[in-house]
Amino acid sequence: MGLIEAILITVITASTPLLIAAIGELVTERSGVLNLGVEGMMLMGAVTGFVTGYSTGSVVLGAIAGIVAGMAMAALFAFLVLGIVVNQVASGLALTILGIGLSGLIGANYTGLRLEQKPPAIFGALADLPYAGKLLFSHDFFVYAAFALVILVAWFLTRTRAGLTLRAVGESHTSAHALGVPVRRLRLYAILFGGACAGLAGAHLSLAYTPFWVTGMTAGRGWIALAIVVFASWLPWRAMAGAYLFGGVTIAQLQVQGFGLGIPSQLMSSLPYLATIVVLVIISRTRTGSSAPAHLGVPFWPDR
Amino acid sequence: MSLKNLTFAAMTAAFVGIAGAGVAEAQDKLKVGFVYVGPVGDFGWSYQHDQGRKAVEAAFPGKVETTFVENVPEGPDAERVIETLAKSGHKLIFTTSFGFMEPTLKVAKRYPNVMFEHATGYKRDKNVATYSGRFYEGRYIIGQIAAKMSKSGTVGYIASFPIPEVVSGINAFMLGAQSVKPDMKIKVIWVSSWFDPGKEADAAKALISQGADVLSQHTDSPAAMQEAEKAGVKAFGQSSDMVKFGPKAQLTSIVDDWGPYYIKRVKAALDGTWKSEDFWGGLKDGDVVMAPYANMPDDVKAMAKATEDKLRSGAMHAFTCPVVDQAGKTIECKGGKNLDDGQVLGMNFYVKGIDDKLPQ
Numbered sequence: 001m002g003l004i005e006a007i008l009i010t011v012i013t014a015s016t017p018l019l020i021a022a023i024g025e026l027v028t029e030r031s032g033v034l035n036l037g038v039e040g041m042m043l044m045g046a047v048t049g050f051v052t053g054y055s056t057g058s059v060v061l062g063a064i065a066g067i068v069a070g071m072a073m074a075a076l077f078a079f080l081v082l083g084i085v086v087n088q089v090a091s092g093l094a095l096t097i098l099g100i101g102l103s104g105l106i107g108a109n110y111t112g113l114r115l116e117q118k119p120p121a122i123f124g125a126l127a128d129l130p131y132a133g134k135l136l137f138s139h140d141f142f143v144y145a146a147f148a149l150v151i152l153v154a155w156f157l158t159r160t161r162a163g164l165t166l167r168a169v170g171e172s173h174t175s176a177h178a179l180g181v182p183v184r185r186l187r188l189y190a191i192l193f194g195g196a197c198a199g200l201a202g203a204h205l206s207l208a209y210t211p212f213w214v215t216g217m218t219a220g221r222g223w224i225a226l227a228i229v230v231f232a233s234w235l236p237w238r239a240m241a242g243a244y245l246f247g248g249v250t251i252a253q254l255q256v257q258g259f260g261l262g263i264p265s266q267l268m269s270s271l272p273y274l275a276t277i278v279v280l281v282i283i284s285r286t287r288t289g290s291s292a293p294a295h296l297g298v299p300f301w302p303d304r
Numbered sequence: 305m306s307l308k309n310l311t312f313a314a315m316t317a318a319f320v321g322i323a324g325a326g327v328a329e330a331q332d333k334l335k336v337g338f339v340y341v342g343p344v345g346d347f348g349w350s351y352q353h354d355q356g357r358k359a360v361e362a363a364f365p366g367k368v369e370t371t372f373v374e375n376v377p378e379g380p381d382a383e384r385v386i387e388t389l390a391k392s393g394h395k396l397i398f399t400t401s402f403g404f405m406e407p408t409l410k411v412a413k414r415y416p417n418v419m420f421e422h423a424t425g426y427k428r429d430k431n432v433a434t435y436s437g438r439f440y441e442g443r444y445i446i447g448q449i450a451a452k453m454s455k456s457g458t459v460g461y462i463a464s465f466p467i468p469e470v471v472s473g474i475n476a477f478m479l480g481a482q483s484v485k486p487d488m489k490i491k492v493i494w495v496s497s498w499f500d501p502g503k504e505a506d507a508a509k510a511l512i513s514q515g516a517d518v519l520s521q522h523t524d525s526p527a528a529m530q531e532a533e534k535a536g537v538k539a540f541g542q543s544s545d546m547v548k549f550g551p552k553a554q555l556t557s558i559v560d561d562w563g564p565y566y567i568k569r570v571k572a573a574l575d576g577t578w579k580s581e582d583f584w585g586g587l588k589d590g591d592v593v594m595a596p597y598a599n600m601p602d603d604v605k606a607m608a609k610a611t612e613d614k615l616r617s618g619a620m621h622a623f624t625c626p627v628v629d630q631a632g633k634t635i636e637c638k639g640g641k642n643l644d645d646g647q648v649l650g651m652n653f654y655v656k657g658i659d660d661k662l663p664q
Contacts, residue, residue, distance in 0.1 A: 002513075003513055003514070006509065006512075006513035007510075007513065010506055010509045010510070010513075013506075014502065014506055017502075104343055104345055107345060108345060111345040111346075111347050111351070112347045112351075112526075112544075112548065113548070114530070114548050114549050205501075205502060209501075209502055209505065210501040210502060210504075210505045210525070210527040210530060211530065212501075212526060212527075212530065212549065214343075214345055214346055214347050214499075214501060214525055215342075215343035215344075215345035215346060216342075216343055216346075216499070217501050217502075217525075219497065219499065219500035219501065219502065219503070220500075221502070250503070250506065251506055251510065254493050254495070254503075254506055254507050254510040255510045255513075255514070257491075257492070257493045257494060257510075258460070258491045258493055258510050258511055258514045258516075259491075259514065260491060260492075260659050260660040262660060262661035264661075264663045264664075265466070265493075265494035265496065265663040266494075266496065266663055268494075269494070269495075269496035
């Protein structure tokens with residue numbers, strides 16, 4: 001039990017930032033906007049979260065600040081792609097570059113500091129329950145927020161009028177526009193939601209996962225989140241499966257190395273990516289047609 | 305994609321850095337340039353080089369002016385960055401990553417009057433010197449401490465890439481450990497990255513869950529130290545003193561101190577006595593510094609200090625012959641009593657006692 005429990009708990013921690021960032025990007029992409037700036041928004045969330053958490057001594061305030069920072073970055077992106085209809089790929093890449101540089105600048109005086117506070121364990125004593133108590137109830141609030149987000153987004157996209165409208169905008173903004181749907185406003189909300197999630201995911205890294213700030217600490221997780229959205233074929237539950245598959249294989253390969261079975265480490269390190277590709281191939285063979293929102297990345301001018 | 309955006313970021317950073325350096329300044333100052341592979345905020349490799357740069361500024365007030373360019377990718381971009389520094393009047397340029405070797409040599413050919421210094425490389429020219437640190441000396445000491453401090457008899461080692469520097473570090477660590485406890489066990493996890501705090505933390509957790517109670521790392525972030533602190537096990541820091549991240553966990557840290565070397569070389573450049581040479585400094589030269597020994601009994605401290613003194617004075621070498629590899633083959637002893645520098649610099653085997661296969 002001990003070892004397996006330890007492994008499962010590590011998998012949950014490792015998968016959480018991927019899942020939170022991916023679910024936000026999924027909503028953004030469902031509205032027809034491709035935001036490649038996830039990495040930059042995560043970094044801004046991480047640095048703002050840490051600086052706030054460190055100064056105020058509150059992890060919760062840090063997380064909120066991370067969300068706000070992610071949304072601020074997303075707002076800038078929204079102005080570019082919705083307001084003045086700049087190319088989405090270029091704007092997204094620029095957003096990442098801006099995030100890398102700006103977060104380094106903001107965090108320059110916070111390098112090498114340690115956050116003393118731990119995120120509050122919201123289920124408290126329940127974690128002491130025998131058997132699965134620790135596994136189910138010992139996590140920080142980021143983990144449960146990630147699960148809640150999956151449930152909420154899945155419900156929103158399939159069961160609510162607003163969710164269906166959002167999807168319609170992603171499938172065909174011209175038709176939605178003709179029907180009087182406020183395309184740009186809905187997309188703005190979706191982009192902001194994506195930014196908020198990316199900011200929260202970044203804050204999880206700097207406040208709970210590895211509670212300190214160093215430049216570039218996301219180490220490519222924003223890009224993996226983007227890949228998970230494609231892997232999930234834009235479905236929330238599959239995004240969860242994808243994040244956990246990726247996190248799980250990452251941890252499993254580290255454990256296997258620890259046991260010293262003599263498998264080349266280079267092969268082990270590439271396993272999460274190989275597993276993702278294999279599943280992607282299997283999924284794409286069992287379905288017909290592309291599941292990507294039809295107007296993903298297509299610029300929209302309301303007056304044409 | 306991430307590589308591409310890194311390149312963009314580096315290009316932007318390089319441009320900004322150099323544009324800033326272009327501002328007019330007094331003619332008589334020596335302009336010294338530094339090229340870093342990572343961000344100065346990594347709290348590891350590049351951070352320590354930048355501390356060295358600051359030591360230079362403090363040592364020669366009014367006489368030198370330093371410029372640094374961070375986040376420079378190893379490859380063609382580096383050549384452009386180095387060339388821009390040379391073109392903008394920098395007379396002494398330090399390039400601080402292995403992958404800057406060829407770009408440095410190329411630019412040096414075009415600027416014969418500029419002095420270049422390349423860290424961790426092995427190719428020199430009339431105006432290109434090389435320098436590095438004997439970090440394996442520190443690893444021998446921490447191996448001994450680990451063997452004394454481990455109750456489970458198993459230590460965990462978080463490694464980056466199977467290059468000779470890292471492999472010789474693991475071997476020196478193991479030889480140190482075996483000198484205290486011959487049946488010491490080691491678990492090595494390769495994270496295939498110099499810098500990924502999340503993954504380093506995950507590797508630390510994996511090692512702890514498998515029974516390792518002392519952790520060592522050859523990656524750059526303090527994540528593993530923090531995990532050790534959380535789990536109540538011991539750990540060694542890397543590159544910089546990480547005691548803040550593990551006040552109860554850190555036994556010591558192998559600190560890269562580039563300050564003394566940079567000051568020496570800048571002084572030589574100011575005096576006009578600079579010439580190309582190869583410098584591989586260790587404990588003796590103050591390049592490799594052990595952070596204060598902590599969280600261990602006094603007898604272990606005394607042992608560590610005694611070993612440190614012997615390594616410093618040259619009475620002892622981390623790779624004293626006979627060195628036996630995993631297959632039981634004794635390695636040829638090219639340095640007389642110990643392996644020579646070439647053998648350490650090109651080490652590509654595990655020593656006996658490591659139950660794992662070295663990734664090739």
